[in-house]
Amino acid sequence: MGILDHKVAVITGSTRGIGKAIAHEFVRQGAKVVITSSSNANVQAAVAGFPPGTAFGFVCDVASTADMEKLVAAAANRFGRIDCFINNAGISDPFRNITDSDPDVWGRVIDTNLKGTYNGCRAAINYFLRENIPGKIINMAGSGTDSGANTPWMSAYGSTKAAIARFTFAVAQEYKQAGISVMLLHPGLVRTNMLNTDNPTPELSRQLATFSTILDVFAQPPSVAARLAVQLASGWSDSKTGVYLSALNGRRKKWLLFSYPFRKITNRIDRRTY
Numbered sequence: 001m002g003i004l005d006h007k008v009a010v011i012t013g014s015t016r017g018i019g020k021a022i023a024h025e026f027v028r029q030g031a032k033v034v035i036t037s038s039s040n041a042n043v044q045a046a047v048a049g050f051p052p053g054t055a056f057g058f059v060c061d062v063a064s065t066a067d068m069e070k071l072v073a074a075a076a077n078r079f080g081r082i083d084c085f086i087n088n089a090g091i092s093d094p095f096r097n098i099t100d101s102d103p104d105v106w107g108r109v110i111d112t113n114l115k116g117t118y119n120g121c122r123a124a125i126n127y128f129l130r131e132n133i134p135g136k137i138i139n140m141a142g143s144g145t146d147s148g149a150n151t152p153w154m155s156a157y158g159s160t161k162a163a164i165a166r167f168t169f170a171v172a173q174e175y176k177q178a179g180i181s182v183m184l185l186h187p188g189l190v191r192t193n194m195l196n197t198d199n200p201t202p203e204l205s206r207q208l209a210t211f212s213t214i215l216d217v218f219a220q221p222p223s224v225a226a227r228l229a230v231q232l233a234s235g236w237s238d239s240k241t242g243v244y245l246s247a248l249n250g251r252r253k254k255w256l257l258f259s260y261p262f263r264k265i266t267n268r269i270d271r272r273t274y
Helices: 017-028 040-047 065-079 103-131 155-174 202-218 223-233 250-265
Strands: 008-011 032-037 055-059 084-087 136-140 181-186 244-246
Touching: 008 017, 008 065, 017 032, 017 223, 032 040, 032 065, 040 055, 055 065, 065 103, 084 103, 084 223, 103 136, 103 155, 136 155, 136 223, 155 181, 181 223, 202 250, 223 244
Parallel strands: 008 032, 008 084, 032 055, 084 136, 136 181, 181 244
Antiparallel strands: none
């Protein structure tokens, strides 16, 4: 028995990294999940890693309003209902200043992260209202969300995360009386492909030593964020909205900073890419 028994969750961008970890933790807690990506091969490979009958795959582009509406319809048709929708899909711009950036790449980050979150929320809320379900939506925060958390050389990514936070709290107020919970989760710093340093840009090469140290100190496995996502999707958040949980809150930051010398000396720094 798990705390998410009989629940159904749609998780965008869930074939790897944080989204995949959340999906597996949801299934361990009794939920069924819908796995999504823009790549059919990635979706099929990810679904194969779940127990039979617990995961359904759907290929979509979160930047497409029509695709998000089709995703909700397909998920509800497959599992009979949707209880939770997690807008996890996200990309980042390369580590460059804006004068060296590609405007098309910069725009794709906005389309995927911010517009994708809007599309997911819109489709999910329309479904919850139509079916009279007190559903839950979890949007993903990140660097740029908290006050003073600037993101130089990743201006598109940081801008989307700041905007997603304001958007989340606005929508939470809009649908508070409808019983729909709209919440924000900061997954912390996780070594995903988004933070891969194998082929650094010239700017990242100049900052690589500092960047690598920051990762060693503060990076955590995605399981930390996954457990918080379960908490938000569980009965703990019933009748709550506008909730913000962070896997890298003040207390956690202090612990990671304090423990860093010991983890370094004992070779206990996790440098895996998830």
